[in-house]
Amino acid sequence: MGWAKYREDIASLWVNNNYERNEIASPPTRAIAKKRNGEMIPKQEKKMSKLKEFVMPTARPMPVIVLADVSGSMSASGKIDALNSAISEMIEAFREEDDSRAEIHVSVIAFGGPSASVHKPLCPACQMTWEPLKASGKTPLGEAFDLARTMIEDRDAIPSRAYRPTLVLVSDGVPTDDWRQSLQELLKSERASKAMRFALGIGDDADHETLKAFLSCAEGRVFEAHEARQIKNFFRWVTMSVTTRSRSATPDSVVMIEPTDLDDFDF
């Protein structure tokens, strides 16, 4: 081993033992003014570090992108109201999350009416003001996939230092556009393919084949909601999964919380 001085070299000094070093004190600053040649010297100010000039001033983002079905059928049985309420609760929970290593960013892509659109652009949950979604028109899911892929591939919106994004797809029907090509492009994209994906089918008319294809893995589970409260429960589970990741030492490889039933999250 080298001749490290003054505890400089931790591997040389501490290899193969369990000694735990004391915490490092900050460089000493003169707390008391000194007297020299009869004159008082003002207290020395602690020098401001230049380090912050070279370091990111913001926390690492953890993006959560919700692809929300706002087709006309979502207006039945209070589904759109339950979805609005659930997303709003999720954002509120993320806003209050202050124990995480990441800053959770949220975006909502709505697909309904004549086309899909970014209802809420990606921004920190703590800065987001929620505006309820309105249900009408068709189910242009393919366009929503395109918007999600474009968002994830935008390195200004989601920098490389971000943690792996989460994509949440919620739908109650069959897509009305050519979604297969768009999904293939999403799954082939270098960045978008690394996103964690969750899917919820609402009601008996939900297209499970589409939702399963979105998950793109055999063990992926499509959740089902037959009542409004189960939509809320799904988003509570998503919220818990994301916040657990954000607190983890390894946010991109943490094991997801696996509910046996969405009713487990009925609290």
Place this chain on the structure above:
Amino acid sequence: MALRTYSFGASVRGPLHRREGTPNEDAWLRAEGRFGVLVVVCDGMGSKPNARAGAQAACAAVKEAVTRWAKVEGAPTSLLSHLIEVLWRLRLHPIEPTSAATTCLFALAAAKGTWVIGGVGDGLALVRSASGLRVVIGDRHESFSNETSGLGVTKGPKAWTLIELPPTDDERIAVMATDGVADDLLPERLDGLCDWLIDTFEHQQPAERWRGLAAELQNWPTPRHLDDKTIAVLHASASTSKETK
């Protein structure tokens, strides 16, 4: 012109390990010998039970590897990765390597004048010379944070990045950092970071330098940072104003 090679660094526990009362899982090493001057930084992977032992063993394995490698005239650089892999596993035995996974980055200013820079896993390994600044490891383009390879994770030397730079009379600096530092650095300010490290710390006395650099790492400016932080510098310079090693 004769160049003098300086090397220094520091490593601190991150807020997460401080809160949990668990030790630093980063390790670093600076060493001088007949082989030249070497700095190594390793980041034991947080999810592995023997991460700390893995990082420390990797530092020691790199030193042992370059010592043996430098004794063989004309030995190819690519052999270093093979040597480090094998020596790391030997040092760990009987610990299972996958339970002690670690990144491993190093910079060697060989006695013959060449520099070897590289490693395996994430973090930052950069070199700045007369021809400009080059990020050898850490130029993350497509992937996201916390996706890493390393000793005990990715099998074989193909996962390694190693570059060899010819001898030069010009100033040259290499900076190695674990991801706790590297992920928060502004890519466009790496040049300024090199200057700041040299200007602020290089000519300080070792104890003062260690305290100062460690305090900077502990007072890391990025919000919500949790990781252990390690940085090491290797600098060849004609400057002889002060003698500190």
